[in-house]
Amino acid sequence: MKTVILIGALGKMGQAALSGLGKHKVITAGRSGNVDHIVDITSEESIRNLYKDVGHFDAVVNTVGVCEYAEFTEMTEAQWMSTVMSKMMGQINLVRIGQEYIADNGSFTLISGILNVKPIPYAIADATTSGAIDTFAKVVAYELPRGIRINSINPTVLTEAWDVYGEMMPGFEPVPSKLVGKAFERSVDGFITGQVLFVDA
Numbered sequence: 001m002k003t004v005i006l007i008g009a010l011g012k013m014g015q016a017a018l019s020g021l022g023k024h025k026v027i028t029a030g031r032s033g034n035v036d037h038i039v040d041i042t043s044e045e046s047i048r049n050l051y052k053d054v055g056h057f058d059a060v061v062n063t064v065g066v067c068e069y070a071e072f073t074e075m076t077e078a079q080w081m082s083t084v085m086s087k088m089m090g091q092i093n094l095v096r097i098g099q100e101y102i103a104d105n106g107s108f109t110l111i112s113g114i115l116n117v118k119p120i121p122y123a124i125a126d127a128t129t130s131g132a133i134d135t136f137a138k139v140v141a142y143e144l145p146r147g148i149r150i151n152s153i154n155p156t157v158l159t160e161a162w163d164v165y166g167e168m169m170p171g172f173e174p175v176p177s178k179l180v181g182k183a184f185e186r187s188v189d190g191f192i193t194g195q196v197l198f199v200d201a
């Protein structure tokens, strides 16, 4: 049994990840609500406090990455920056700071999303930062010390989120949370590193 910090646990993707972490001690974290630890992944201080408060942990699973949606010609720098600071730098900082605290042979699992390989309108910032996270996971794997692993999960839309995003995504087939949970399980329990785990229909 590993101690796993699950960030964004109350969100839709957090619940998908949780379904794959059944055999572990899961410490939940998020920005608000009924979680074990409150954390804001856009704040380095908040991230450091989370790791210090938890103490020993073997894995970090992040499912947070807030994105702004607009046409490229309409999107402001502020909208770009809020997406970059959450979905890209927030996740990079979880790893950058977390590698100081995580146990030997621990693992990080990050979230991207299928829109960087199957683009749709309005999702340029989500797609761009998802691509950055997939690349980050592939490349930083070579530099992580002490046997630490990293992977990103790149799912298509969840069945559970289809009512929100389905209209924006004609021709897409959603996948159930449980299937996406298996990808998180494979990342945390396997030996793979530097991989992008696609979950698509």
Ligand SMILES: NC(=O)c1ccc[n+]([C@@H]2O[C@H](COP(=O)([O-])OP(=O)(O)OC[C@H]3O[C@@H](n4cnc5c(N)ncnc54)[C@H](OP(=O)(O)O)[C@@H]3O)[C@@H](O)[C@H]2O)c1
Pocket (backbone or CB within 6 Å): 007, 008, 009, 010, 011, 012, 013, 014, 029, 030, 031, 032, 033, 039, 040, 041, 042, 063, 064, 065, 066, 067, 086, 087, 111, 112, 113, 114, 126, 154, 155, 156, 157, 158, 159, 161
């Ligand atoms: N849903 C899908 O079908 C799907 C598919 C592929 C990829 N993704 C990606 O998965 C990620 C999560 O999506 P989701 O559908 O799970 O969203 P969600 O249901 O809105 O959940 C997001 C969670 O993240 C928390 N959060 C937001 N900002 C935070 C911060 N700065 N620090 C800590 N926690 C924060 C939210 O807390 P509050 O409630 O307090 O704001 C909420 O619990 C996104 O990057 C999305 O692109 C989603």
